Structure formats: structure tokens, C-alpha cells
Amino acid sequence: MTRDWYAWHDQYTDPASPLSRRLAAVRTHVGAALDAARPGPLRAVSLCAGQGRDLIPVLATHPRGGDVTARLVELDPRNVEVARAAVARAGLSGVEVVPGDAARTDAYAGLVPADLVLVCGVFGNITEADIRATVGHCASLCATDGTVFWTRHRGAPDLVPAICDWFAEEGFAPVAVSSPADGVGVGVHRFLGTPRPLPSGVTMFEFTGRPTDEVDR
Structure with a gap:
């Protein structure tokens, strides 16, 4: 059964939930990168x-x-409308x-390479091969000295x-990479290379429909 990604956000109502703890970690790292x-x-x-909970509140309060x-x-x-309102x-x-398919490279044309690239809630919902491919595409999405934020249980x-x-x-x-003891998986990597051109018309990944952990997405 396809997950309702709008209702999935209800987990944020519990500040002690793994999702809320993961969100707090991502926001801290985004603020540090800024x-x-x-x-x-x-x-x-x-x-x-x-x-947009990973990024919008940080931008709203950070001096940068x-x-x-x-x-x-x-x-x-529905999520688009909530994010736009925020x-x-x-x-x-x-x-x-x-609004659109975030897996398509065309969605980022004109704004990459970027200084901040958030790939949160993706790696727990795609195949291992697609994770590897998406990491490769991050070398096109991310500017030199830019930062990628990603999550995986x-x-x-x-x-x-x-x-x-x-x-x-x-x-x-x-x-920074969280440890298994943290209970949530958050990774932060800085790009030291030269960005590769982002190919057009490419699908970087496909959701499997079988998330491996309730926190993922």
C-alpha cells in the first residue's frame, strides 16, 4: 500500500519521536553549515x-x-501547500x-551546483543501487565546499x-555521521571536488513503496 506522505508528518506532533529527533539533528547541521x-x-x-521542515525554519531564523x-x-x-504557507x-x-518529481534532474536546473543539498528521507525508500547512483549525482548537485545532508536509518x-x-x-x-546508538541516521558531507555537469532528463532514483523504517522520508 502506498504511504500517505501528508499524514506521515503527523509523527512530528511527538517531540520525542525518532522523526522529531532526526529533524532536530538535521536543522542543527544546516545551521552550522550556514x-x-x-x-x-x-x-x-x-x-x-x-x-520543508528541514530547511524553512532554519532559514527563517538564521542571520544568513x-x-x-x-x-x-x-x-x-498537500505538502507543497503547507511548505509554501511556511x-x-x-x-x-x-x-x-x-511541485514535481524530485528524482528528476531537470527539477534543479538553474540552481545547481548548490551550497546546501538536502537529501533527507530518501535513502530509506530506494534501492541500494539507487542510493549509490544518487550519491554520484550529488557531485553535480553540490558546489565545491558545499554540503550535502542526508538520512538513512x-x-x-x-x-x-x-x-x-x-x-x-x-x-x-x-x-558528521550519527552512530547506531543515536537511534536515527543523519549524515553530513562536504564536497571537495569540482562539480560535474548535471545531466538533463535523468531519473536519479525511484521510491520502492516499501520504506524500511518508519522514520524514513
């Missing part, structure tokens, strides 16, 4: 952005939030929420060590 970012305009993209031009891509129209309330004129099969190896192969250095 603290360390180069001066001047910045770009951000968020894949499968949901209601106004420097960021961002594109959040989300398929569920953007409007925060007065973030540089942030757009785009630490339950069996624990692919986090392999994902870290794949990022290393693509020219990324680890900034």
Missing part, C-alpha cells in the same frame, strides 16, 4: 522536501537566511516550493558505512 558558509549569495536545493536562494521539490500537492509566513522571498541492513564510502569515492569529506 555559520561556516562563504560570504555572499548562497543556493540550496531540497529533494523530496515534504513540508536572507542570503539563500532555495528550491524545495515535493510531489505531494515560506510566506517566514517572508523568505528567495525560497520556492516546486541505522537498522539492518545498515548501509550508512557504505554510503559514507560512496561519498568519499565522489570527492566528499565527512563532517
Whole structure:
């Protein structure tokens, strides 16, 4: 049965839930990346952005939030409307929420390579081969010295060590990776290489419809 990704956000009502704890970790890392970012305009993209909770509240309160031009891509129209309302309330004129398939490379044309790339809630819902392929595409989505934020549960099969190896192969250095004891999986990698051109018309991944953990997405 296909998951209702709008209702899935109800897990945030419990501040002690794994999802809420993961969200807090991602927001902390995004804020730290903004603290360390180069001066001047910045770009951000968020894949499968949901209601934008990973990024919008951080941009709304961070001193560098106004420097960021961002594109959040989300398929569920209900989540798109929630995210757009949050953007409007925060007065973030540089942030757009785009309805569409976040797996398609064309969704990011004109805004990559970006300084912040959020791939949160994706790796727990796609095949291992698609995770590897998406890590490779991050070398096109991410600017030199830019940061990728990603999530993946630490339950069996624990692919986090392999994902870290794949990022290393693509020219990324680890900034932070949660441990199995944390109960949630959050990774942060900085891109040290030169961005590759982003190919057009490519599907980076496909959701399997069988999420491996309730936290994922």
C-alpha cells in the first residue's frame, strides 16, 4: 500500500519521536553549515522536501537566511501547500516550493551546483543501487565546499558505512555521521571536488513503496 506522505508528518506532533529527533539533528547541521558558509549569495536545493521542515525554519531564523536562494521539490500537492504557507509566513522571498518529481534532474536546473543539498528521507525508500547512483549525482548537485545532508536509518541492513564510502569515492569529506546508538541516521558531507555537469532528463532514483523504517522520508 502506498504511504500517505501528508499524514506521515503527523509523527512530528511527538517531540520525542525518532522523526522529531532526526529533524532536530538535521536543522542543527544546516545551521552550522550556514555559520561556516562563504560570504555572499548562497543556493540550496531540497529533494523530496515534504513540508520543508528541514530547511524553512532554519532559514527563517538564521542571520544568513536572507542570503539563500532555495528550491524545495515535493510531489505531494498537500505538502507543497503547507511548505509554501511556511515560506510566506517566514517572508523568505528567495525560497520556492516546486511541485514535481524530485528524482528528476531537470527539477534543479538553474540552481545547481548548490551550497546546501538536502537529501533527507530518501535513502530509506530506494534501492541500494539507487542510493549509490544518487550519491554520484550529488557531485553535480553540490558546489565545491558545499554540503550535502542526508538520512538513512541505522537498522539492518545498515548501509550508512557504505554510503559514507560512496561519498568519499565522489570527492566528499565527512563532517558528521550519527552512530547506531543515536537511534536515527543523519549524515553530513562536504564536497571537495569540482562539480560535474548535471545531466538533463535523468531519473536519479525511484521510491520502492516499501520504506524500511518508519522514520524514513
